[in-house]
Amino acid sequence: MKGDRRALARAITLVENRENGARELLARLGERAGTSFVLGITGPPGTGKSTLVDKLVASYRKKGLRVGVIAIDPSSPITGGALLGDRIRMADFATDDMVFIRSMASRGWSGGLSAAVTDAIRMVEAWGADLVFVETVGIGQADVEIARIAHGVAVVLMPSSGDDVQVSKAGLMEVGDIYVVNKSDLDGAGQIALHLLAMVRNSKERRQVVRVSAVTGEGMDQLMKAVEALRAKFNGRDGREMRLKSISGMMVELAKHRVLASFEDAVDSELIGRLAEQVTDRKITLAQAVGKLSARALSG
Amino acid sequence: MKGDRRALARAITLVENRENGARELLARLGERAGTSFVLGITGPPGTGKSTLVDKLVASYRKKGLRVGVIAIDPSSPITGGALLGDRIRMADFATDDMVFIRSMASRGWSGGLSAAVTDAIRMVEAWGADLVFVETVGIGQADVEIARIAHGVAVVLMPSSGDDVQVSKAGLMEVGDIYVVNKSDLDGAGQIALHLLAMVRNSKERRQVVRVSAVTGEGMDQLMKAVEALRAKFNGRDGREMRLKSISGMMVELAKHRVLASFEDAVDSELIGRLAEQVTDRKITLAQAVGKLSARALSG
Numbered sequence: 001m002k003g004d005r006r007a008l009a010r011a012i013t014l015v016e017n018r019e020n021g022a023r024e025l026l027a028r029l030g031e032r033a034g035t036s037f038v039l040g041i042t043g044p045p046g047t048g049k050s051t052l053v054d055k056l057v058a059s060y061r062k063k064g065l066r067v068g069v070i071a072i073d074p075s076s077p078i079t080g081g082a083l084l085g086d087r088i089r090m091a092d093f094a095t096d097d098m099v100f101i102r103s104m105a106s107r108g109w110s111g112g113l114s115a116a117v118t119d120a121i122r123m124v125e126a127w128g129a130d131l132v133f134v135e136t137v138g139i140g141q142a143d144v145e146i147a148r149i150a151h152g153v154a155v156v157l158m159p160s161s162g163d164d165v166q167v168s169k170a171g172l173m174e175v176g177d178i179y180v181v182n183k184s185d186l187d188g189a190g191q192i193a194l195h196l197l198a199m200v201r202n203s204k205e206r207r208q209v210v211r212v213s214a215v216t217g218e219g220m221d222q223l224m225k226a227v228e229a230l231r232a233k234f235n236g237r238d239g240r241e242m243r244l245k246s247i248s249g250m251m252v253e254l255a256k257h258r259v260l261a262s263f264e265d266a267v268d269s270e271l272i273g274r275l276a277e278q279v280t281d282r283k284i285t286l287a288q289a290v291g292k293l294s295a296r297a298l299s300g
Numbered sequence: 301m302k303g304d305r306r307a308l309a310r311a312i313t314l315v316e317n318r319e320n321g322a323r324e325l326l327a328r329l330g331e332r333a334g335t336s337f338v339l340g341i342t343g344p345p346g347t348g349k350s351t352l353v354d355k356l357v358a359s360y361r362k363k364g365l366r367v368g369v370i371a372i373d374p375s376s377p378i379t380g381g382a383l384l385g386d387r388i389r390m391a392d393f394a395t396d397d398m399v400f401i402r403s404m405a406s407r408g409w410s411g412g413l414s415a416a417v418t419d420a421i422r423m424v425e426a427w428g429a430d431l432v433f434v435e436t437v438g439i440g441q442a443d444v445e446i447a448r449i450a451h452g453v454a455v456v457l458m459p460s461s462g463d464d465v466q467v468s469k470a471g472l473m474e475v476g477d478i479y480v481v482n483k484s485d486l487d488g489a490g491q492i493a494l495h496l497l498a499m500v501r502n503s504k505e506r507r508q509v510v511r512v513s514a515v516t517g518e519g520m521d522q523l524m525k526a527v528e529a530l531r532a533k534f535n536g537r538d539g540r541e542m543r544l545k546s547i548s549g550m551m552v553e554l555a556k557h558r559v560l561a562s563f564e565d566a567v568d569s570e571l572i573g574r575l576a577e578q579v580t581d582r583k584i585t586l587a588q589a590v591g592k593l594s595a596r597a598l599s600g
Contacts, residue, residue, distance in 0.1 A: 244577065251575060
């Protein structure tokens, strides 16, 4: 599959649809785990993450690097998907065989999103990517989970009343290696940047705050420097620790997914239906039914 | 615990923090499973779900019914929590012992959110609620999962360019029993309502479209009628089917959570660390490490 962008697209579809052959294919890909630098890009909706990622991809293409982008799309019956955006973005790099962009719907991946993303990252690695950007919307779980899997995380914010408050919330400091204030020409950009600088000053690890405008390109050089500093760390002495953390995270997510899959194999709708009847008729309690159901999975 | 609002609050905290005694407490609560009518309320952020729920609670209090509200808060390191809102809402009904409102953070509940919400619903049932409203933001998984657990779902939308498109997306028709167009005084409310009516006309099951303004109270009577129709169904001939579906959903979510918990018990960080070293040093593949990790959990 190395280097073949179309084969990569087919392989990811295989995993996404949980088709036969996906596991066999993945088993053969283990060798390159931890070779691509994986940067998670997260932040609230509408902060311009996609535009920012596209600019980063373009910059890395100028350096001659091979780049993968996995965009996790928080689609749901309510919010819908954003595949159109995906197609538009693909068009930008359509003739460039060294760029692979793929969006994955979070819908239907309950408890297994990270496993699917991990599998996709491994495939992009096998394709030979130097860098993989994993873009998630900072709502729900994907943003927290990506921090466990990626080698580094960039949190993208923009000047707005909401973000300012959000930044103050506990937990934010734990995920970001780089804080990006996008749309830096808007009012309040300075304020949010100062706020972030005050936050990172109190943290033990070195974290960066960068003001950019993805649209005008202002500040992009500084952002590239910050990403390059992380990538240098990954390729240097501290790289082993970053790889160990990421591989541990991937391993746990994949194993969890495997355990849930074996649960789904072990329990059938007939058993569920029978137990539900018994609970409804007050013959057994819900807790007893849950005990029976989970025991079936764990003994299988 | 029946009737004691403070005991209920303590019990839910116990479950939320996965403290000792939670499982024993829950085991004793099985008897009342399926006695409260559970309505899921979902929709994109900013559509006014909370205000709508508050109005529904007030209406049901006038009828003398005991009401529980569980608000699932899509908090994350990025978006932060909304506990302030919870406290403000509680104040409205602070002196009313027949209302229980609780928000639960979705953060940290990866793969186990539905289990926590299910446990909370069971506790609110044991407290003696006639109705339980479960409010989720229509992003990510919670909105899909609530449809499996609740007896009915109301999807709340508002006139806006985004929602209009979102409504068209596949999947939306599967979750809603009632479609609410809130902020019906805004431009475009008629258009979105027509759009929804065209959609529900093609569905086999009876689904309602209601235009309301939660703030002015316009249309609230019609919404109450739609909710009452669902509740009558729950208390009538079709109730058994609704209960069976909900109990099946709860059972599966709780069993999944149990299986994941036993995975977490079985694998320790020492084992994960050791396997991660072996993968990093290319002694075993990631797939092999995942196999070892999940085997440990499933044989435990």
